[in-house]
Amino acid sequence: xxxxxxxxIAIGARQLTDAPEFLVGELGGIASYGxxxxxxxxxxxxxxxxxxxxxxxxxxPPGSFLY
Numbered sequence: 001x002x003x004x005x006x007x008x009i010a011i012g013a014r015q016l017t018d019a020p021e022f023l024v025g026e027l028g029g030i031a032s033y034g035x036x037x038x039x040x041x042x043x044x045x046x047x048x049x050x051x052x053x054x055x056x057x058x059x060x061p062p063g064s065f066l067y
Contacts, residue, residue: 008044008052012066016041016057023053039065 013019023029023045032052034043036059044054058066 008054010042010054010056012056012058014057016043016055019043019045019055023055027053029053 027047029045029047032044032046035041039060040056041059042054042056044052046052056066058064
């Protein structure tokens with residue numbers, strides 16, 4: 001059986017600005033890249049060994065991707 005390769009984990013949050021305190025301060029992540037998509041704003045943090053966490057903040061009208 002071939003190994004399963006996980007690219008990243010995405011987490012929805014009310015405010016993207018709340019994420020760095022924990023993801024960098026507690027978990028030691030390094031801010032990578034992100035930006036607006038129209039339905040949400042995202043940012044990613046990289047970790048040793050190739051792990052990556054992505055945080056998504058809703059943007060746009062209620063009923064869109066994260067609302």
